[in-house]
Amino acid sequence: MASEDSRPAALAEPDAVSGIVKWFDPVKGFGFVVADTGGPDILLHVNVLRNFGQSSIADGTGIELLVQKTDRGVQATEITAIHPGDIQQNAVLSDIVGLDNDALMAAPIEPARVKWFDKAKGFGFANVFGKPDDVFVHIEILRQSGLSDLQPGEALAVRVIQGKRGHMAGEVQAWETVLNSADPQQ
Structure with a gap:
């Protein structure tokens, strides 16, 4: 035995x-x-x-x-x-240089799904639920959130800003991160 x-x-x-x-x-x-x-x-x-x-x-x-x-x-x-580390000093995106942090934080966090993302190209697109426009996602914004890559269909939380070429993510977070930090009384 x-x-x-x-x-x-x-x-x-x-x-x-x-x-x-x-x-x-x-x-x-x-x-x-x-x-x-x-x-x-x-x-x-x-x-x-x-x-x-x-x-x-x-x-x-x-x-x-x-x-x-x-x-x-x-x-x-x-x-x-x-x-996430302080990577913002390395980000040289003309769309966010000089962006007022208060203006970014005033944008609501919205649920989105990754449409596609190409790490080699350094960008991709997401769709905010209920909105028809694609949202541009740059790899430097991703890195500021501690992410290094995205998969199609992955759930995200984004703050969308109006960039020089259209809607873009000014902040990206994993959806579960937002859910885990949400006030339970909301």
């Missing part, structure tokens, strides 16, 4: 860790996080990211995780928060 000791040990309670995304490759389905306190790299699997409502995450993005030590190393089990 096999003893219960021959099966994998029950995993202990996960530890809360803050860190930075070292790299993440959505094609490979994983990446690694470096903890603020040091130690071994933390495996971040795409399924953990999807459970948070995102299909990608930009390198250098701040992240808070629950992790567990396994026979294969430290692995993320849940994302509790994502903190």
